[in-house]
Amino acid sequence: MKMGSGGSDIQMEVAWxxxxxxxADRQNWEGAKEYxxxxxxxxxxxxxxxxxxxxxxxxxxxxxxxxxxxxxxxxGEMFASVGMCAQAVxxxxxxxxxxxxxxxxxxxxxx
Numbered sequence: 001m002k003m004g005s006g007g008s009d010i011q012m013e014v015a016w017x018x019x020x021x022x023x024a025d026r027q028n029w030e031g032a033k034e035y036x037x038x039x040x041x042x043x044x045x046x047x048x049x050x051x052x053x054x055x056x057x058x059x060x061x062x063x064x065x066x067x068x069x070x071x072x073x074x075x076g077e078m079f080a081s082v083g084m085c086a087q088a089v090x091x092x093x094x095x096x097x098x099x100x101x102x103x104x105x106x107x108x109x110x111x
Contacts, residue, residue: 013039020044027051046071050078055087062091069095 016039023031024044033048042061049057062075076091 013041015039017041017044024048042071046075046078053082055079055082055084059087059090062087062094065094067094 016035020032020035020039020041021044023029023035024047029048029051033045033052036044036048042065046058046061049055049061058075058078062072065072072091072095076088076095079085079088079091
């Protein structure tokens with residue numbers, strides 16, 4: 001763990017995310033985005049991108065996330081909600097194993 005002048009990396013991420021939360025609570029999505037980037041908070045960053053209608057950043061996030069990442073399903077739903085079907089399908093395909101497992105477990109419940 002590196003120690004900087006302001007504390008450990010983990011402490012700095014917590015601080016950045018807290019500042020991001022402050023801005024998000026006030027619906028200042030640009031401000032929140034800046035601090036969530038510094039705090040490496042992908043989940044909140046995705047929310048900011050959606051609220052800012054920054055679909056290019058959402059698309060880049062889909063490309064950069066590993067297959068079956070839990071955020072892919074949410075991002076797919078975000079794209080689908082605004083009619084960006086091709087981008088939604090790209091996210092859904094990348095999360096296919098997670099979705100197929102989820103669907104098969106649901107089928108067992110209904111049998």
